[in-house]
Amino acid sequence: MLSIRNLDVEFHSDQSRVHAVKGISYELSxxxxxxxxxxxxxxxxxxxxxxxxxxxxxxxxxxxxxWKGTDLIKETEAAMRLVRGAQIGYIFQNPLSALNxxxxxxxxxxxxxxxxxxxxKEEALEEAIELLDKVKIENPRKRIHDYPHQFSLGMCxxxxxxxxxxxxxxxxxxxxxxxxxxxxxxxxILELMDSLKEEYQMSMIxxxxxxxxxxxxxxxxxxxxxxxxxxxxxxxDIFGSPKEAYTKILIDAIPKIRF
Amino acid sequence: MTGKVWFSFIYLGGLxxxxxxxxxxxxxxxxxxxxxxxxxxxxxxxxWFGTDELGRDILLRSIYGSRISLMVGFVSVGISICIGVIVxxxxxxxxxxxxxxxxxxxxxxxxxxxLFLILIIQVMLEPSIFNVMxxxxxxxxxxxxxxxxxxxxxxxxxxxVTACRARGIVERKIxxxxxxxxxxxxIIVAAMLGMGGAILIESVLSFLGLGVQPPHASxxxxxxxxxxxxxDAPWMALIPGVLITLTVxxxxxxxxxxxxxxxxxxxxxxxxxx
Numbered sequence: 001m002l003s004i005r006n007l008d009v010e011f012h013s014d015q016s017r018v019h020a021v022k023g024i025s026y027e028l029s030x031x032x033x034x035x036x037x038x039x040x041x042x043x044x045x046x047x048x049x050x051x052x053x054x055x056x057x058x059x060x061x062x063x064x065x066x067w068k069g070t071d072l073i074k075e076t077e078a079a080m081r082l083v084r085g086a087q088i089g090y091i092f093q094n095p096l097s098a099l100n101x102x103x104x105x106x107x108x109x110x111x112x113x114x115x116x117x118x119x120x121k122e123e124a125l126e127e128a129i130e131l132l133d134k135v136k137i138e139n140p141r142k143r144i145h146d147y148p149h150q151f152s153l154g155m156c157x158x159x160x161x162x163x164x165x166x167x168x169x170x171x172x173x174x175x176x177x178x179x180x181x182x183x184x185x186x187x188x189i190l191e192l193m194d195s196l197k198e199e200y201q202m203s204m205i206x207x208x209x210x211x212x213x214x215x216x217x218x219x220x221x222x223x224x225x226x227x228x229x230x231x232x233x234x235x236x237d238i239f240g241s242p243k244e245a246y247t248k249i250l251i252d253a254i255p256k257i258r259f
Numbered sequence: 260m261t262g263k264v265w266f267s268f269i270y271l272g273g274l275x276x277x278x279x280x281x282x283x284x285x286x287x288x289x290x291x292x293x294x295x296x297x298x299x300x301x302x303x304x305x306x307w308f309g310t311d312e313l314g315r316d317i318l319l320r321s322i323y324g325s326r327i328s329l330m331v332g333f334v335s336v337g338i339s340i341c342i343g344v345i346v347x348x349x350x351x352x353x354x355x356x357x358x359x360x361x362x363x364x365x366x367x368x369x370x371x372x373x374l375f376l377i378l379i380i381q382v383m384l385e386p387s388i389f390n391v392m393x394x395x396x397x398x399x400x401x402x403x404x405x406x407x408x409x410x411x412x413x414x415x416x417x418x419x420v421t422a423c424r425a426r427g428i429v430e431r432k433i434x435x436x437x438x439x440x441x442x443x444x445x446i447i448v449a450a451m452l453g454m455g456g457a458i459l460i461e462s463v464l465s466f467l468g469l470g471v472q473p474p475h476a477s478x479x480x481x482x483x484x485x486x487x488x489x490x491d492a493p494w495m496a497l498i499p500g501v502l503i504t505l506t507v508x509x510x511x512x513x514x515x516x517x518x519x520x521x522x523x524x525x526x527x528x529x530x531x532x533x
Binding site: 101 | 419437441
């Protein structure tokens, strides 16, 4: 379904150039979950943002991103708008900063739903309330009219998930969806995403620096280091018999509890 | 909120109410008392602020003068904000070479001395209050444009804008619905400060005889009239002078107060300083 070949991203500024992603390739078939792990700055987010062409104008992107048979790199902005959200959903790391602080949740969800369907505002509001209920926000009929800052971070991430699901994407890119949350909330959000992935039959790219998160729920794992995929395989291969030195370091870095 | 902000708020509110209501009463600010020509009367119960050289009531003329000042403030700031917001928003959002070019044009325009430009236009055209408002508006939008541009530049890098794009929202809607409301705070503050400046320029022009023409009253031409009577009737100069000072200062205080109220970061800085 998604096939990335030689994706290369370079950032240019007056003084310097940064080679953030160095010709990576991977494939993702329908219903699969791909995990991308690596340290900060290894190019996980940049490579994913470039699938949707959401990088700033200083980025030079080359390579091929085949999505359902078309190369997204060559697509126009207008065509990309039909892919963004409706076909590929993106969930950001910090949910609070991904919501506009000056509008209520209802306002932003209704806007999103109306954009991708012919629903009237009333219908869209009803749908939004149902979705909030589905992501387990308590008392959604009342809370939907609150502003983002009135929710906790975990709840904001639930709202972002609900908003992304309202567009019924075929592929969900989750960019460290739980990195800014505490451990218990993290678990709840991940379980929620697992069940919703099942229900909506989506494929998923899960970006994380937490190997435990990735190991449990991915069909395949890619390890990124300095803009390259250094190792790729099933979680069993990667964690059972890591070949690359960097993968071993990553696995060693998982905190172990000893008594 | 400090005392001076409250004072400014009440003072400007009172002035606005008086200015709006005075035409509904049957007072004529141009009515001449022939028995008093050439003999300005000091403030008394009959004339609270005294009379001028033609026996006209200064209180009434002051209130009519405030109508001119406030109108000039509102209209010219309205014009300058309209132009400034449009230029600033587009320049900041489009960015790149367009932004660079617009900013250099702004620098050039900012280098022009506003007052002299207005003087030239008023001399060439018939002096009228309409010209004053338009010219002040058209020559003072650059500051607003800069403020708005800076805000748009910082806002368009925020994650929620990328998140909007990731949901497939059209650029135009991202700009006008999601970015522009964030520029409101600096606009409100700039409007307050701009009104003070506009009122001052109008007074200067009227003082020089290039603004509001006699017999109509404006604080500037009341000051000019008082010149020949400075020793015998100082209240003729003091009253419009104090009014101009208070009004401009109040607008500045109110602008500062609103800035502190609207910008939480500014409030923190203020706490540290005091």
